[in-house]
Amino acid sequence: MAVKDKNTIMQTFPVLGMTCAACAGSAESIVQHQEGVVNASVNFATGNLTVEYLSDITNAEKLQKAVQGVGYDLLIEDETKQQETLEAIHEKKFKQLKTKTIWAIILSLPVVVIGMFFMDMPYANLIMWAFSTPVVLWLGRGFFINAWKQAKHRSANMDTLVALSTGIAYVFSVFNMLFADFWHQRGLHAHVYFEAAAVIIAFILLGKLLEEKAKGNTSSAIKKLMGLQPKTVIVVQANGTEKQTPIEEVIAGDIILVKPGEKIAVDGMVISGSSYVDESMLSGEPVPVLKKENEKVFAGTINQKGSFQFRAVKVGKETMLAHIIKMVQDAQGSKAPVQKLVDKIAGIFVPTVIGIAIFTFILWFVLGGNNGVVQGLLAAVTVLVIACPCALGLATPTAIMVGVGRGAEKGILIKDAESLELAKKVNAIVLDKTGTITEGRPQVTGIEWLNNDDTCKSILLSIEKQSEHPLAEAVVKHLDGVAATALSGFDSITGKGAKANHNSETYFVGNKKLLAENNINIPEKLQQQADEWSKLSKTVIWFANSKQALSVIAISDEIKETSVQAITEMQDMGIDLYMLTGDNEATAKAIAGQTGIKHYKAEVLPQHKADFVKELQQQGKTVAMVGDGINDSTALATADVSIAMGKGSDIAMDVAKMTIISSDLTKIPQAIRLSKQTVATIKQNLFWAFIYNVIGIPVAAGILYPINGFLLNPMIAGAAMALSSVSVVSNSLRLRWKK
CATH class of the missing domain: 3.30.70.100 (Alpha-Beta Plaits)
Known part of the structure; x- marks a missing residue:
């Protein structure tokens, strides 16, 4: 909700x-x-x-x-029970449909054989009547019940067409069998069409069975995602004992033990132990990720060989896996813009077909001569049978379901069908820099020491551990393994750095301005190295005592390994790329040069990003915005297609219509290709659904009869109708195997 x-x-x-x-x-x-x-x-x-x-x-x-x-x-029912109840209903429905279909085929076979080859055998009509009656009135009763319900509300659907066609054929046959003299007195033979009525029901039930099975396959992505969560977990009690607990009873704050090979049940934070975890369901990357103390773990991911305990943080509907499942379900249920037109057509389709069937009968009655009534009834029945709107109704949603499911399997979460349909038209993509093109995690890329002294490293580590500056964390990570030392008098100097005392000496960590203010000398060796790093747009910080600089450190936000490949791919697709960043001109120019981006803007405020998107839209471009931060949310909301990086802020993911779970830019060209394939499949489906009816209805009405004497058999019409729906669903399922 x-x-x-x-x-x-x-x-x-x-x-x-x-x-x-x-x-x-x-x-x-x-x-x-x-x-x-x-x-x-x-x-x-x-x-x-x-x-x-x-x-x-x-x-x-x-x-x-x-x-x-x-x-x-x-x-x-509430959502937790809903899925179980729904699966039980579908399972029961499928079994009932299977039983009905098998019996309909068994009972229809002798009717077809007699009707086609042994119509003159003794009691042929009575035998056919005996076999076809349970098919039409018992196995096919659902069509008549639903048609009556629709009629009571002055509405009509596919059941109306089936009930009218089979009902007319059956009643007409019973009349001809019981009152054959009525026709004989008029010089006509009293034909019966029990085989048509029975076989139409059998074929339509078979078509529904195949359709139901195929529709089940289209939502296989959801079933796979749901299967990623275990049913029970081991909760470690306050006294240290372990208890097997159903997943529904786990609450935030519980300590959960994960053994080798087990699936992680809920989102949480590792508190002891370590292991490699397979996160491919989230990131699409096959390489397991090391999880140690204070690292996040996610529901549905698979622990490898190690064992660890973690504290549950998000449970039930709050886990990332639950959010993914909800997003995929919502997207699969949303309507593409083209579907709205199809729905309008489907709404007037059935009444139109009934009108055509009546007109067909009248035309045959007036122009058909001696056999006009019989041929008119048969043609009307055939029109009602062949003109099923199922293929039309399934054309778009089945393709959307498979496309969205395929995207989810590849780590591309698509929120609605509209963005999936629109992505193929994108010809301009605006990229945020930090966290999108780059890792979004500053890292030490170089460190130059005046004297390689372990004591200095310990002091630098200890100062940075106490600092709140984002760059300090990068230095701490780089010095992993170095022992910390005791400091006194720590002081954070806003906008410049920090200082602290050790053994009566004052040490500074910060920018060049901090060193200048304290008259600290910078040796030539360190200055040259700092100048080189500055030319490469790296952030330079200094470490010094009260007399001279002891070290210079280069920090930069590294470009993701896949960014260059993704940017090349998108440019090869004819898409114009624009990088927007709040960073300075030098950094922006360096990143653009390294990645091959031709258009970039530096020192851009959040609101200006949205304005830039509007500018591109005014030029007639279909714009996709790719970002990961709160500062990107306005631009994401403005763009035609909005794409968020999964490792970014929650608000960016809430606003965006697509989310790349792994934050890998190569998923964007994949998403565009998926959009093109899905839209192409929708167009193919709609073409075949329309062309089938455009050709089928006139042929069923008897348009070819004056030319070559051909009249379509109602049984063949029933088979064609069933196959049309199955062919549309099968064509959609082909998306699952496309690259």
């Missing part, structure tokens, strides 16, 4: 009982018209309703009653 503002609540509920895209439109429409509902969207592929409503006017129970009124249902 997400609170949008003071009175508005946004929730996602699974919708039960939908059979086609028109069902989704019907459920969406009824919810949208409820009092207090601000916005509602039903995704047929995910089976979810996303609704925003005013909490003081309506609630989940009212929405459930409204949806039940049109023949569907809402699952309004």
